[in-house]
Amino acid sequence: MSAGDEHESKDTGRTEAFSDGVFAIAITLLILDVKVPLGATSERALLHGLAEEWKAYVAYTMSFSLILVMWVNHHRIFTLLRKIDQPFLFWNGLLLMVVSIVPFPTALVADYFDTPAARTAAAVYAGHGLLIALAFQGVWQHARRNRHLFARGTEAVVERLNAQYRFGPLMYLIAFALAFVSAEASIGLCLLFAIYFSFMGFTGQSPQKHR
Amino acid sequence: MSAGDEHESKDTGRTEAFSDGVFAIAITLLILDVKVPLGATSERALLHGLAEEWKAYVAYTMSFSLILVMWVNHHRIFTLLRKIDQPFLFWNGLLLMVVSIVPFPTALVADYFDTPAARTAAAVYAGHGLLIALAFQGVWQHARRNRHLFARGTEAVVERLNAQYRFGPLMYLIAFALAFVSAEASIGLCLLFAIYFSFMGFTGQSPQKHR
Amino acid sequence: MSAGDEHESKDTGRTEAFSDGVFAIAITLLILDVKVPLGATSERALLHGLAEEWKAYVAYTMSFSLILVMWVNHHRIFTLLRKIDQPFLFWNGLLLMVVSIVPFPTALVADYFDTPAARTAAAVYAGHGLLIALAFQGVWQHARRNRHLFARGTEAVVERLNAQYRFGPLMYLIAFALAFVSAEASIGLCLLFAIYFSFMGFTGQSPQKHR
Amino acid sequence: MSAGDEHESKDTGRTEAFSDGVFAIAITLLILDVKVPLGATSERALLHGLAEEWKAYVAYTMSFSLILVMWVNHHRIFTLLRKIDQPFLFWNGLLLMVVSIVPFPTALVADYFDTPAARTAAAVYAGHGLLIALAFQGVWQHARRNRHLFARGTEAVVERLNAQYRFGPLMYLIAFALAFVSAEASIGLCLLFAIYFSFMGFTGQSPQKHR
Numbered sequence: 001m002s003a004g005d006e007h008e009s010k011d012t013g014r015t016e017a018f019s020d021g022v023f024a025i026a027i028t029l030l031i032l033d034v035k036v037p038l039g040a041t042s043e044r045a046l047l048h049g050l051a052e053e054w055k056a057y058v059a060y061t062m063s064f065s066l067i068l069v070m071w072v073n074h075h076r077i078f079t080l081l082r083k084i085d086q087p088f089l090f091w092n093g094l095l096l097m098v099v100s101i102v103p104f105p106t107a108l109v110a111d112y113f114d115t116p117a118a119r120t121a122a123a124v125y126a127g128h129g130l131l132i133a134l135a136f137q138g139v140w141q142h143a144r145r146n147r148h149l150f151a152r153g154t155e156a157v158v159e160r161l162n163a164q165y166r167f168g169p170l171m172y173l174i175a176f177a178l179a180f181v182s183a184e185a186s187i188g189l190c191l192l193f194a195i196y197f198s199f200m201g202f203t204g205q206s207p208q209k210h211r
Numbered sequence: 212m213s214a215g216d217e218h219e220s221k222d223t224g225r226t227e228a229f230s231d232g233v234f235a236i237a238i239t240l241l242i243l244d245v246k247v248p249l250g251a252t253s254e255r256a257l258l259h260g261l262a263e264e265w266k267a268y269v270a271y272t273m274s275f276s277l278i279l280v281m282w283v284n285h286h287r288i289f290t291l292l293r294k295i296d297q298p299f300l301f302w303n304g305l306l307l308m309v310v311s312i313v314p315f316p317t318a319l320v321a322d323y324f325d326t327p328a329a330r331t332a333a334a335v336y337a338g339h340g341l342l343i344a345l346a347f348q349g350v351w352q353h354a355r356r357n358r359h360l361f362a363r364g365t366e367a368v369v370e371r372l373n374a375q376y377r378f379g380p381l382m383y384l385i386a387f388a389l390a391f392v393s394a395e396a397s398i399g400l401c402l403l404f405a406i407y408f409s410f411m412g413f414t415g416q417s418p419q420k421h422r
Numbered sequence: 423m424s425a426g427d428e429h430e431s432k433d434t435g436r437t438e439a440f441s442d443g444v445f446a447i448a449i450t451l452l453i454l455d456v457k458v459p460l461g462a463t464s465e466r467a468l469l470h471g472l473a474e475e476w477k478a479y480v481a482y483t484m485s486f487s488l489i490l491v492m493w494v495n496h497h498r499i500f501t502l503l504r505k506i507d508q509p510f511l512f513w514n515g516l517l518l519m520v521v522s523i524v525p526f527p528t529a530l531v532a533d534y535f536d537t538p539a540a541r542t543a544a545a546v547y548a549g550h551g552l553l554i555a556l557a558f559q560g561v562w563q564h565a566r567r568n569r570h571l572f573a574r575g576t577e578a579v580v581e582r583l584n585a586q587y588r589f590g591p592l593m594y595l596i597a598f599a600l601a602f603v604s605a606e607a608s609i610g611l612c613l614l615f616a617i618y619f620s621f622m623g624f625t626g627q628s629p630q631k632h633r
Numbered sequence: 634m635s636a637g638d639e640h641e642s643k644d645t646g647r648t649e650a651f652s653d654g655v656f657a658i659a660i661t662l663l664i665l666d667v668k669v670p671l672g673a674t675s676e677r678a679l680l681h682g683l684a685e686e687w688k689a690y691v692a693y694t695m696s697f698s699l700i701l702v703m704w705v706n707h708h709r710i711f712t713l714l715r716k717i718d719q720p721f722l723f724w725n726g727l728l729l730m731v732v733s734i735v736p737f738p739t740a741l742v743a744d745y746f747d748t749p750a751a752r753t754a755a756a757v758y759a760g761h762g763l764l765i766a767l768a769f770q771g772v773w774q775h776a777r778r779n780r781h782l783f784a785r786g787t788e789a790v791v792e793r794l795n796a797q798y799r800f801g802p803l804m805y806l807i808a809f810a811l812a813f814v815s816a817e818a819s820i821g822l823c824l825l826f827a828i829y830f831s832f833m834g835f836t837g838q839s840p841q842k843h844r
Contacts, residue, residue, distance in 0.1 A: 014438060014497055016225060021446025024232030025658075028240065028311045029450065036318045046328035050335070064311075068304045075225055093490045093620065100450045100486075107458045117468035124472070198304065227647060235654030236447075239662065239733045247740045257750035261757070275733075279726045286647055409726065436649060436708055443657030451661065515701045515831065522661045522697075529669045539679035546683070 015092060016078050022096045023074070026103065027067040030060055033107040056110040058191065063106040065194035070099055070132065073165075077140060080158065082151040091142050095135040101128065109187060118183035126175035126186050129193075133168035140165055226303065227289050233307045234285070237314065238278040241271055244318040267321040269402065274317040276405035281310055281343065284376075288351065291369060293362040302349040309343045320398060329394035337386035337397050340404075344379035351376055437514065438500050444518045445496070448525065449489040452482055455529040478532040480613065485528040487616035492521055492554065495587075499562065502580060504573040513564050517557040523550065531609060540605035548597035548608050551615075555590035562587055648725060649711050655729045656707070659736065660700040663693055666740040689743040691824065696739040698827035703732055703765065706798075710773065713791060715784040724775050728768040734761065742820060751816035759808035759819050762826075766801035773798055 034056045037049025074095070084092075105125040112121035140162070143149045150158060171193055179186035245267045248260025285306070295303075316336040323332035351373070354360045361369060382404055390397035456478045459471025496517070506514075527547040534543035562584070565571045572580060593615055601608035667689045670682025707728070717725075738758040745754035773795070776782045783791060804826055812819035 014442065014500070017228065017439065018442045018446055018493060018497075020225065020229045021232055021443055022450050024229055025236055025447055025450035026453075027307075028233050028236035029454070031237075031312055031314050032240070032243070032454070034312075034315050036315070036322050038322075040323070040328050041326070043328050043331045046323060046331040050331070060312075061308075064308050068308075071229060072300065072304075075229075078225070089494065090621070093494075096449075097483075097486050097490075101453055101456075101482075103453050104456050104458070111458050111460075112462070112468060115463070117462050117465050120465045120468040120472070199301070228650065231647065231651045232654055235651055236658055238729075239655050239658035242659075242734055242736050243662070243665070245734075245737050247737070247744050249744075251745070251750050252748070254750050254753045257745060257753040261753070271734075272730075275730050279730075282651060283722065283726075286651075289647070410723070436653065436711070439650065440653045440657055440704060440708075443654055444661050447658055447661040448664075451665070454665070511705065512832070515705075518660075519694075519697050519701075523664055523667075523693075525664050526667050526669070533669050533671075534673070534679060537674070539673050539676050542676045542679040542683070 012078065012081060012084055015084060015089065016075075019074060019092060019096060020071075022100055023067060023071040026100045027064055027071070029103050030063055030067075030106060033103060033110060034060055053110075055113040058187075059106045059110040059113070062109075062187070062191045062194050063102050065198045066129070066132070066190075067099060067102055069194060069197045070095075070136065073136065074139075076161070077143065080150050080154045081143065083149055085146065085149065087142055088139065088146075088149065091135065091138040095132070095139050098128070098132045098135045102132075104128075113183065113187065119179055119181075119186075122183035122186040123176060123179035126172055126179050126190055129190055130169060130172035130176055133172045137165065137169060223289065223292060223295055226295060226300065227286075230285060230303060230307060231282075233311055234278060234282040237311045238275060238282070240314050241274055241278075241317060244314060244321060245271055264321075266324040269398075270317045270321040270324070273320075273398070273402045273405050274313050276409045277340070277343070277401075278310060278313055280405060280408045281306075281347065284347065285350075287372070288354065291361050291365045292354065294360055296357065296360065298353055299350065299357075299360065302346065302353050306343070306346040306350050309339065309346045312339065313343075315339075324394065324398065330390055330392075330397075333394035333397040334387060334390035337383055337390050337401055340401055341380060341383035341387055344383045348376065348380060434500065434503060434506055437506060437511065438497075441496060441514060441518060442493075444522055445489060445493040448522045449486055449493070451525050452485050452489075452528060455525060455532060456482055475532075477535040480609075481528045481532040481535070484531075484609070484613045484616050485524050487620045488551070488554070488612075489521060489524055491616060491619045492517075492558065495558065496561075498583070499565065502572050502576045503565065505571055507568065507571065509564055510561065510568075510571065513557065513560040517554070517561050520550070520554045520557045524554075526550075535605065535609065541601055541608075544605035544608040545598060545601035548594055548601050548612055551612055552591060552594035552598050555594045559587065559591060645711065645714060645717055648717060648722065649708075652707060652725060652729060653704075655733055656700060656704040659733045660697055660704070662736050663696055663700075663739060666736060666743060667693055686743075688746040691820075692739045692743040692746070695742075695820070695824045695827050696735050698831045699762070699765070699823075700732060700735055702827060702830045703728075703769065706769065707772075709794070710776065713783050713787045714776065716782055718779065718782065720775055721772065721779075721782065724768065724771040728765070728772050731761070731765045731768045735765075737761075746816065746820065752812050752814075752819075755816035755819040756809060756812035759805055759812050759823055762823055763802060763805035763809050766805045770798065770802060 034053065037046060037053065040046035040049045105121075105128045108121045109125050112118055144158060144162060147155075171189075175186050175189040175193070178189060245264065248257060248264065251257035251260045316332075316339045319332045320336050323329055355369060355373060358366075382400075386397050386400040386404070389400060456475065459468060459475065462468035462471045527543075527550045530543045531547050534540055566580060566584060569577075593611075597608050597611040597615070600611060667686065670679060670686065673679035673682045738754075738761045741754045742758050745751055777791060777795060780788075804822075808819050808822040808826070811822060
């Protein structure tokens with residue numbers, strides 16, 4: 001390993017550490033928007049208050065899964081990378097920004113899902129999911145167009161992952177469009193994506209197998 | 212060390228770093244639910260206001276100890292691991308989710324422990340403790356069923372730890388059942404578990420001794 | 423590598439890790455000040471409420487970019503460093519303090535930008551930006567005056583970066599002065615800086631090229 | 634380096650990472666208690682509102698410095714350590730707990746320093762400072778009584794640091810006692826300690842010089 005390689009490796013490491021920090025904080029802050037019911041004066045009233053918050057629990061689970069899936073895939077890209085360059089850092093910064101915004105649309109859905117303003121809340125959530133998918137594509141396609149950023153022997157994995165990743169923006173575009181028709185359908189689809197990819201991301205073929 | 216091993220080691224490292232981030236944030240956010248008494252206009256009134264919050268202090272201590280114990284044991288598993296696979300990541304993600312939820316039942320107990328709704332609050336807290344214990348079993352038993360994930364020579368430690376870990380779900384199940392009878396008994400038991408295992412976890416036999 | 427070098431390297435590493443943590447948390451906490459509109463009872467009312475918050479979105483984007491730029495440059499300094507000394511730690515601590523204060527002036531601008539108190543809010547924001555630029559100069563100039571802190575062969579990069587960095591305090595001084603005339607001009611300039619340097623920082627010549 | 638050493642080193646590393654996370658989060662959460670003045674309708678009113686918050690700024694600076702000093706010293710201990718054991722982890726957990734509580738007494742001082750309840754707030758702050766100093770002594774004296782935890786050749790540094798550290802609890806004990814006489818004197822002393830040790834900690838003799 002030459003001195004140059006070592007510096008590049010140090011670079012990748014710190015960007016991963018900073019990114020991990022942002023992912024970990026964003027995912028843990030989500031709980032701050034699940035509020036304890038106030039002023040219940042009996043067991044029944046507290047149970048009722050807790051049950052009323054089902055929207056907050058659904059929104060929490062959906063966004064926790066979404067950020068976890070993004071982290072797993074971010075992590076996966078970095079296991080393939082040999083080094084990073086400045087435009088990669090820019091795209092990565094943009095991705096971190098949209099990921100750290102997630103608590104906002106999550107709170108919006110939790111607050112407005114069963115109100116007459118539900119479709120607006122759903123459109124913001126799905127639209128934000130689309131932004132995340134696009135920022136992820138920005139990171140990924142930049143690396144893909146600059147093959148020297150990837151470690152040698154990763155071509156097959158990269159192409160296989162690319163086939164999976166390209167559906168991300170399309171899926172959230174559909175969820176966004178659906179929001180104008182039905183908040184339930186749109187959020188249902190977002191929830192399905194998050195949970196499906198939590199399982200798939202974890203049970204699908206690992207890139208390690210190709211090394 | 213082959214290139215493959217290095218990649219696996221990098222993998223374990225980043226999962227540890229992300230997990231550490233979530234544990235560290237969840238444990239530090241707990242203090243946000245200990246509120247400063249408002250509007251006290253004399254030394255006596257402020258002292259009284261601070262004393263009134265004893266439930267928040269107990270809930271804080273209980274949950275800080277709980278998360279710390281979970282971290283110590285999570286950390287211990289990782290010292291035994293040689294590598295991780297995709298299902299491990301899934302179980303680990305589930306564990307991180309239930310750990311990062313801890314501030315919610317903590318605030319519930321702090322707010323409702325001395326109200327007529329205390330048993331509901333205690334049942335939620337102990338029930339959530341049970342979920343944490345089950346998610347931890349998920350991580351642990353997956354690794355145990357896939358011995359190649361552990362480093363060589365760790366069999367004895369793994370079996371000894373397994374004997375300890377299997378009581379976790381049972382203990383929280385008892386605390387959960389007790390909540391329907393007495394909130395004090397249920398929370399008292401949860402507090403006892405957290406503090407007992409803080410001490411035991413730290414003073415018990417270390418896995419290192421077996422290497 | 424001698425034992426001494428290793429200890430110094432460990433030192434740099436942990437200071438980077440702690441700094442990364444503070445940067446990552448400060449940047450992720452910014453979203454807590456973007457509040458969900460309350461009590462909207464129709465799609466139109468929620469859209470209107472969301473549109474009303476444009477100041478919060480601008481302030482968020484501006485401060486996210488600012489902290490990201492500071493992180494990129496902090497990171498860049500550390501890629502050049504061979505070791506750190508105690509005064510460096512002091513200046514670094516001061517930089518972390520002003521960076522972690524960012525959510526406060528951000529919330530001030532979000533709350534007061536379209537009120538009669540806008541210029542005060544802008545002066546605080548730009549004035550705080552000046553403090554950050556000065557703290558960064560403190561870190562940088564300390565290292566520059568103590569060349570043995572830098573790795574060998576970095577002289578040219580250090581001087582080139584120095585030529586860029588010296589404009590930072592001047593720019594925020596101008597934005598601060600402008601605040602007494604026009605809040606829009608001052609904040610507009612701060613926004614321009616943050617976004618311009620986000621792009622420049624990422625697309626400009628990398629120090630790695632000089633190794 | 635034998636396999637055993639490597640495992641121990643990994644152990645120290647992850648405890649440092651987790652501790653750094655807790656320190657970094659606690660120090661960054663402090664800003665959440667510096668609130669933007671509400672409802673100012675003129676430049677003068679906002680300036681007045683901001684000036685009114687001087688107690689919050691003082692409390693912020695005092696606690697930021699305190700946590701930073703604790704981090705620097707925690708970091709310093711770890712540069713001397715060769716390995717850690719289970720009781721060390723317990724003491725370290727206790728130290729992390731009292732450090733992560735800091736936002737609470739800080740908010741108490743910010744809210745009550747210029748009220749008739751000031752002495753109670755000061756006593757809580759200084760008393761909590763005493764707890765931190767005692768927890769730090771717990772970590773330190775455990776390591777000192779178990780010399781094999783320290784790297785070889787560190788005896789002189791350990792004894793010199795010990796001479797410094799033993800004053801910590803005494804100083805906060807004095808500040809605590811003073812709180813019953815004068816809140817100003819007590820908080821003034823706490824502020825002095827935090828700022829003095831920020832400078833001393835950074836400009837004093839570094840342990841590295843002794844290696």
